[in-house]
Amino acid sequence: MELRTLRYFVAVAEELHFGRAAARLHMSQPPLSRAIKQLESDVGAVLLLRSATGVTLTPAGAALLAEARSLLDQADRARVRVAAAAGEAVLTVGILGDSTDPHAVRLADTYRRRHPDVEVRVRDADLTDPTCGLRTGLVDVALTRGPFDETGLSVHELRTDPVGAVLRADDPLAARDHLDLADLAGRRWFRFPDGTDPRWQSYWHGGEPREGPVVRAVQECLQAVLWNGTVGLMPLGHQPPGDLVVVPLPAMPPSPVVMAWQQGNANPLVRSFAHIAMAAYRTRDEV
Known part of the structure; x- marks a missing residue:
């Protein structure tokens, strides 16, 4: 075999x-x-x-x-x-998202236990680059979210998260148990800079062009909602500050958590990271 x-x-x-x-x-x-x-x-x-x-x-x-x-x-x-x-035991990992994700924490613990001699360098990426520096060669592998342009990349889905609209707690829509995108028509959204991956922008902008403050980081998104009353999307598993709420948008496709690397990358450290990540994300939080 x-x-x-x-x-x-x-x-x-x-x-x-x-x-x-x-x-x-x-x-x-x-x-x-x-x-x-x-x-x-x-x-x-x-x-x-x-x-x-x-x-x-x-x-x-x-x-x-x-x-x-x-x-x-x-x-x-x-x-x-x-x-x-x-x-050659150095692996650079690009990360986009919540570093307290229990699966990501489990992945870090398992990888360190199995490969204590590997130096893992982590690059925190902002929301303007969903591949976390993968295309420009800044990282070997990315732990990120989709959707984005996958041309030339190997992408493996690890999990999907439903999303909702993040709103001020005193917003008239905040008390609803769920929303449709139509409920947010005409509202100002936080949005990403011009030149950001079109598929990524389209998803997080709810499939339509939006007007509103330009943001680059998660905290900037939250502050835009808090200070300006804008709206946007957020995975339901993320807990915003107490003055904000996330209302489910059932009609929106869930946001995939993915692992990505350059196609043809034969680095054994990348392959090992991929296998450990798949195992870590298969394991339930309660295990």
């Missing part, structure tokens, strides 16, 4: 869907299906039960999933140790 094939299998087993797994692996579905069939032939057992709605793991598949994760983790550790021995 090749490590590459095991990575394919783990992706399908975690997504429970060949199409989603293929998208995650940045490949087409037919070669992925062929690789899994060849793996089943190699191990002499059916690993996945296929249906029109997706796939389920057989007992043999569940057993292989545990072993495959362990083998891939060992391989990644070996690559990282070699990189450390070669004096």
Whole structure:
């Protein structure tokens, strides 16, 4: 069994869907299906039960999933140790968002425990660059939010967060249990500078051009609402100051938390970070 094939299998087993797994692996579905069939032939057992709605793991598949994760983790550790021995054990991570996110904290703890010899340098990015410096080579990997232009990047979704409208607590709409974007028509929004990624701007501006104060950081967004009574969007999991509230917008698609790196980046530190991040975000907060 090749490590590459095991990575394919783990992706399908975690997504429970060949199409989603293929998208995650940045490949087409037919070669992925062929690789899994060849793996089943190699191990002499059916690993996945296929249906029109997706796939389920057989007992043999569940057993292989545990072993495959362990083998891939060992391989990644070996690559990282070699990189450390070669004096290249520095990883620069771009972060956009809430540093108190329990998943991000778990990721930092796990990565440090597994790779104590790796120096992790963190670059805090503002809201004008959702790739956190990835395109300009300032970071090796980004832990950020979408949507943004993914051209030339490998992007893996870790979680999705519903969003709401952030308002002053004394705003007439603040007492509502939910809102539609139409309820915010004609209001001034905080907005991002010209030149910011168009997909990113469109999402956080509610899909329409907006007028209002230009902001670059989360605190600037909140202050714009507090001082000017403007509105904007915020993930529901974030707690604003006491003078502000976030009212759910159920019709808005959720904001994805993603990990991204340059396509073709063979840095073993990036690969190891990616695997640890996927495991950290699979784990529930209560575990």
